Amino acid sequence: MDKSLSAKPLQATPQDIVAIQETLQKNEQGLTPADLIVRTGLSVYQVQDALEELIKTHPCRLQANEKGEIIYQFDFLKEKNTLNKLIGKVWGGTKNAVINFVKWRVSNDLYKNYGSSLINWIIALAPISPLIPFYFLFKKTSPSFKAKTEEIKNFFYEGETPPEKDTFRDDNIKKIAFDFIFGEKEKIDKLDLEKRILSYIDLHKGKITTADLIMLTGWSFEKAEQEASKLMVQYQGNVYVTEEGIIIYDFPQVNSQQKVWHNANPYLSPYIWDNLPPLRKWNSNYSSENTVMAKAIVIQFLYTLFFVPLWLVLIKGSLFGSSFFGFIYYAFWIALSFAYSTFLPTFIIGKYKMLKENKKRKAQNDYFSFLKNIGEEKEAILLHNPYSADQEPKNEDFYNKVLKEWQGEIKSDAQGTILYHFERLAKELAIVERERKENTKPTN
DSSP states (O other): OOOOOOOOOOOOOHHHHHHHHHHHHHTTTOOOHHHHHHOOOOOOOHHHHHHHHHHHHSOEEEEOOSSSSSEEEOOOOOOOOHHHHHHHHHHHHHHHHHHHHHHHHHHHHHHHHSSSSSHHHHHHHGGGGGGGHHHHHHHHHHHHHHHHHHHHHHHHHHHHHSTTTTTTOOOGHHHHHHHHHHHOOOHHHHHHHHHHHHHHHHTTTTTTTTTHHHHHHHHHHHHHHHHHHHHHHHTTTTEEEEESSEEEETTTTTSSSSSSOOOTTTTTTTSSSGGGOOOOOOOOOOOHHHHHHHHHHHHHHHHHHHHHHHHHHHHOOOOHHHSHHHHHHHHHHHHHHHHHHHHHHEEEHHHHHHHHHHHHHHHHHHHHHHHHHHHHHSSSSEEEEEEOOOOOOOOHHHHHHHHHHHHOOOEEEETOEEEOOOHHHHHHHHHHHHHHHHHHHOOO
């Protein structure tokens, strides 16, 4: 996942202030600015600006810890409702009520049009009825056609395993219908990358090199150098060069009281191969629920093929259709049919895009998993033994990519064994570890 650090403004946005407030509310004992930087991923400037804004509107106590750092402790009292806030709540409630009503109508129409009776299927399949015998014939005689049919069914029906065969949560129909058609929104922490890097810096005495960054993110050395410069600006870092010529990035402001890993699994390393982005799933519906919804939107689509031409004929050939009210009546149902018919292509396009994205994400995850071998060895890995034909690299593209991006070089030993050496990686990691133990201060 070749993700870059986000550009941050010098001033806190309203969303930043809310993020700081929520973090402080979860930690009633108070937090230092460094704690807030690590927990939120916001820059030094954003945190300072947000604290100044919160002090203007909420009671705040300042205390000092044993290190002499300032701890901010706020009393977040419930705010009184003003007329504007009351109007805003009424408007928001009204808007949600309208949206929920539309969801309820659409959801119930979909559900009932599938589940009410067999007549719906008969009407819906009427336009394509001549093709139905050929479908069953090919399915029975052609294994490849049958396999493709099952693949298509799985595309529509796949979901969570239901507790019982035909489970359908009627009380949750609105969510089931909309999650099936449009997919669930993926929950992404936009500052997850910053939080992982900052927690790593915090736990390593404020010092980091580009070698650390490439192992945390999977970046190339070139990209890591660019992003390290951003980190310096956003988190008031310093830089100094060791006698070996290694650049150390030092962040004295990133020094929280309670040092914790920002990691999904605290027992895993912070490196990219132990923090792979998960593949997306379309929704959390049961497969039985997705089966019902798939059939429902197919029926709605086929209804359009049958009823729209019928209504157009009725409009043209009836007195009622030629009147103003008749025109409005038929126009409403035609528009509704067209609207419902968009559910099927919306689902297909949306899920196809998700599967395409998952394919890219899986390829990235395979590469990041491959990097673990290099990250553990740090200096050299065996590429190919010329005396053993079965040791050809399975991921030659990965080897070529990491050789270029992590500035490796190919060497061979006295026995002719070809090795990939990553001397810069090993050297930077060794020297920055020494600097952390010595707690070397940057020189001006």
